[in-house]
Amino acid sequence: MKRPDARLERVLATLAILIIGLISLANVVVRYVTDASFAFTEEFSVFLLVLMTFAGASVALRGHRHIRIGLLERALPPGPRRLLILFQGLCGLVVLGLITWFGARMAWQEYQWETLSPGLGLPQWWYLVWLPLLAGLMLWRQCQQTLDRLRGGLDDES
Numbered sequence: 001m002k003r004p005d006a007r008l009e010r011v012l013a014t015l016a017i018l019i020i021g022l023i024s025l026a027n028v029v030v031r032y033v034t035d036a037s038f039a040f041t042e043e044f045s046v047f048l049l050v051l052m053t054f055a056g057a058s059v060a061l062r063g064h065r066h067i068r069i070g071l072l073e074r075a076l077p078p079g080p081r082r083l084l085i086l087f088q089g090l091c092g093l094v095v096l097g098l099i100t101w102f103g104a105r106m107a108w109q110e111y112q113w114e115t116l117s118p119g120l121g122l123p124q125w126w127y128l129v130w131l132p133l134l135a136g137l138m139l140w141r142q143c144q145q146t147l148d149r150l151r152g153g154l155d156d157e158s
Contacts, residue, residue, distance in 0.1 A: 004063060004064075004144065004145075006061075006062040009055040009058040009062070009137065009141075012052075012055040012134075013051075013052045013056050013059065016051045017048075017052055019044075020045050020048050020049065023038070023040075023041045023044060023045065024041060024045065026038065026041075027041040040119070040120055042119065043119035043120055043122075047127045050130070051130055051134070054130070054138065057138060058134065058137050058141050061141045062144060062145060064149070073085070082150060085149045085150055088146070089146030089150075092142040093142055096135055096136075096138050096139040097139060099131070099135040100132045103128070103131035106128055107129045107131065110124040110125040110128050111125040
C-alpha cells in the first residue's frame with residue numbers, strides 16, 4: 001500500500017528549515033565581518049521553528065508516525081478495534097479543533113489590538129495566524145488518517 005503524503009506540509013517544513021539556515025548563516029557572516037548582527041534573525045528563526053514543528057507534526061500525523069501505544073488495539077477483535085480507532089480519532093479532532101478555534105481567536109484579537117512583536121515591531125498576528133491554519137491542516141490530516149485506519153490501512157505492523 002502506498003504511504004499517504006502531506007506534500008504541502010513537507011514543502012512548508014523544508015522552506016522553514018532552509019530559511020532558518022540561510023538567515024543564520026548570513027547573520028554569522030555579517031557578525032564576523034562587521035561585529036554587528038541582524039536584528040530579525042532570532043524572531044524569524046523562532047517563528048519558522050514553530051511553523052516547521054506544526055508542519056512536521058502534520059506530516060507525521062498523515063503518515064501514521066506519531067508515538068502511540070497499540071497494544072490494546074492489536075489485542076481487540078475487529079469490531080471493538082474500529083470503535084477504539086474512532087474514539088482515538090474523535091479525541092484528536094477535539095484537541096486539534098480546540099487549538100484551531102482558540103488559536104484563531106487569539107490571532108484575531110492580536111489583529112484587533114494591533115499588537116506589535118517585541119523584536120521588530122511587526123504585527124503579532126502575522127506570526128499567530130499560522131497556529132490555527134496549521135492546526136486546521138492537522139485536523140484535516142487527522143480525519144484522513146482515521147478514515148484510512150477504519151478502512152484497514154496504516155497498520156502498526158507496517
